[in-house]
Amino acid sequence: MSKHDTILLNSMDHCSSIAVGIWDGSTPGIIKALNPHRHDHYTCMFVESGTLEVLFDLERLTMSAGTLFVCPPNQVHQIIKVVGATGYYISFEDRHLTESAKGALESSLADTWIVPLSSIEHAWFKSALDSMIKLKDMNGGSRMEVEQPLLSAIIAQAALSFESSLMEHSTKAGPRAVSIAKKFRNLVKADFRILKRPSEYAEKLHISVAHLNDVVKKVTGHSVSQLIQKELLNEAQRLLYYSEMTVKEISYHLGYQDPKYFIRLFTKKAGRSPSDYRKTYRPQPN
Numbered sequence: 665m666s667k668h669d670t671i672l673l674n675s676m677d678h679c680s681s682i683a684v685g686i687w688d689g690s691t692p693g694i695i696k697a698l699n700p701h702r703h704d705h706y707t708c709m710f711v712e713s714g715t716l717e718v719l720f721d722l723e724r725l726t727m728s729a730g731t732l733f734v735c736p737p738n739q740v741h742q743i744i745k746v747v748g749a750t751g752y753y754i755s756f757e758d759r760h761l762t763e764s765a766k767g768a769l770e771s772s773l774a775d776t777w778i779v780p781l782s783s784i785e786h787a788w789f790k791s792a793l794d795s796m797i798k799l800k801d802m803n804g805g806s807r808m809e810v811e812q813p814l815l816s817a818i819i820a821q822a823a824l825s826f827e828s829s830l831m832e833h834s835t836k837a838g839p840r841a842v843s844i845a846k847k848f849r850n851l852v853k854a855d856f857r858i859l860k861r862p863s864e865y866a867e868k869l870h871i872s873v874a875h876l877n878d879v880v881k882k883v884t885g886h887s888v889s890q891l892i893q894k895e896l897l898n899e900a901q902r903l904l905y906y907s908e909m910t911v912k913e914i915s916y917h918l919g920y921q922d923p924k925y926f927i928r929l930f931t932k933k934a935g936r937s938p939s940d941y942r943k944t945y946r947p948q949p950n
Contacts, residue, residue, distance in 0.1 A: 672701040676757060681705075682811055683755040684796045689746040693753070697743045700906050706769065707755045708734045708822065710789055714749030718742070720776050721898055722905060722945075727778065730786050734777040734822055736769070740902050752793040756815055760808070765816040768823035770850065777826040785825055792818050844869065845883035848876065849891070856895040857919040862888040897933050900926075904942040911938045 674696075676683070687694050687709075700719075709716075711731045718725055719742040720735070727733065729749075735741060758766050781789065796814055800806060851865055859865060865888065866873040877888050884891065896918055903914045915926035931937045936944065 672699060674701055674703045676703075676705045676755060681757040682760055682806065682808075682815060683753075684793065684800075685753055686750070686797070687753055688750040689748075694743060694746060697741075700740055700742045702738050702740050703735065703755070704737055705755055705757050706734060706736060707753065708732070708818070710752040710793060711749055712751040712786075712790065715745075715747040716743065716749040716751075717745040717747075719744055722901055725778065730781045730783075732777070732779045732781055732785075732789060732822055732825070734769070734819070736775055739775060740906060752790070752797075754793070754796070754815065754818065760812050760815055761819060762813075762816040765819040765823070768820060772823070772826070772846070774826070775853075777822060779822060779826045781825065785821075788821070789818065792821075841879045841883050844871070844876070844879045848880055848888070852892055852895050856892060856899070857917070860892065860896075860919065862892070865892075893929075893933060897930065900930055900938065901934070901941070904938055905946050914938065 711727050711729055713729045716727045721740055724744065758769060792814060796811060799810055847869060848865055851868060862873050862876060866876045869876060880888050900914055900918060903909050912923045915923040920926035927938055934941055
């Protein structure tokens with residue numbers, strides 16, 4: 665692994681590109697996930713019993729029984745604690761999804777879907793995941809023509825369950841506003857290293873800066889500038905925590921040619937300098 669990428673990358677077996685199974689605290693994949701890592705694919709996990717504590721991009725979240733979560737590619741996460749937890753997992757590439765299911769993943773306002781399931785949803789997801797596992801046994805291996813539709817159904821239902829939990833806030837903003845906010849969010853994720861100003865995003869969306877700010881504020885509760893800076897800060901924190909890149913290298917990587925400006929910006933937003941942040945939060949070697 666190179667000096668500039670010390671975060672473990674877990675890759676799919678591209679022969680199948682869909683993996684599904686049952687896990688508990690002793691499963692090799694769960695033990696491996698106790699270290700910081702990212703995937704080159706999507707991962708969906710269903711906590712059927714117990715409690716799972718996970719660090720998503722340095723945000724610590726506790727998920728109890730009946731929680732479903734879907735992680736996108738390249739997000740850094742780490743399992744912190746497994747307390748009697750068991751459940752199911754699916755790892756997949758988006759090329760195996762229907763266009764509607766793929767669109768739901770790509771257009772969501774959230775990086776990670778964390779969905780507390782109702783009893784009816786809990787039973788449905790358990791049944792669907794069991795069915796995917798049994799398909800391999802029934803067919804003597806992977807058969808995409810039957811696995812793909814079921815995978816798409818699981819992801820589409822996860823999107824519906826997730827969106828329903830956000831419905832009240834989204835309804836107040838209106839569907840047009842939500843659509844613009846989603847497009848803005850996708851642009852930020854793709855171009856935050858290049859585009860730093862709200863006006864650059866407004867130009868790409870063919871709307872005024874004032875209108876973009878108004879819409880994004882209504883839907884997310886944050887201004888356009890805050891969300892751009894949040895994406896930059898998150899990536900800077902990931903690199904300081906997980907990588908061996910110097911502060912100057914991180915500055916250049918994030919599109920800041922003046923490291924001193926980057927240090928001032930980071931210090932203002934994080935409350936401490938990049939070097940101090942790394943020294944304070946990064947785990948020390950045993």
